[in-house]
Amino acid sequence: MHLLINTTSPYTRIARIALAEKGYADTTTELVDPWGDTPNLLQANPSGRVPTLLTGDGHALTESLLILLWLEHQRPQPSLLGVDATGAVARAGLAMGVIDAAVHTLIGRKITTPSFDASPVGQRRRRTMVEGLQRLEADAPAYAVGTPVIDVITAVVALDYVDFRFPKAAWMPALPRLRALAAQLAPRASFEASRPV
Ligand SMILES: N[C@@H](CCC(=O)N[C@@H](CS)C(=O)NCC(=O)O)C(=O)O
Incomplete structure (x- = not known):
């Protein structure tokens, strides 16, 4: 998978932590400027925001907590929701x-x-x-x-x-x-x- 990021975004950080904790350490990252209308970011995500996760099968996943939710579905363990x-x-x-x-x-x-x-x-x-x-x-x-x-x-x-x-x-x-x-x-x-x- 491929994650469009910037280095300051807290939303990007949530997605990066979730990916790492779920064992997707092989996800590649690409630095983009969400305020500079980077073309490949806009193409993947019309809101032009990071994080945007390209799954490799044609999907672009956006919204940090939706990405975390999807990861939880893909790999329920270890859980990011915990016992409570x-x-x-x-x-x-x-x-x-x-x-x-x-x-x-x-x-x-x-x-x-x-x-x-x-x-x-x-x-x-x-x-x-x-x-x-x-x-x-x-x-x-x-x-x-x-x-x-x-x-x-x-x-x-x-x-x-x-x-x-x-x-x-x-x-x-x-x-x-x-x-x-x-x-x-x-x-x-x-x-x-x-x-x-
Ligand atoms: N609700 C989104 C917020 C994402 C977001 O606002 N990212 C910022 C970076 S911190 C961004 O890309 N901003 C560019 C813009 O709003 O045009 C999420 O949880 O991923």
């Missing part, structure tokens, strides 16, 4: 809200106005990041060993992305449990290889 799928999906929803708010803030600054953060929509996105992270902190995903499941993956991706895009932000809440979780996963190959740069 409901709790894991609920926590993953919080993490995805944080990721969406962070990405939206970056796009708002770049495309709309550098003062986007102070706008009413910017303030809503900030609130989503802060409150989403605080709720995740209060019900932090548990991880011991082995394959991380969807809440662990998305929570660490969310925290790493917010840190990457908003370094030392004054509004960042204290997140000792999430930071401990991120530190646990940092050396794992799937996480290390996909860190945003």
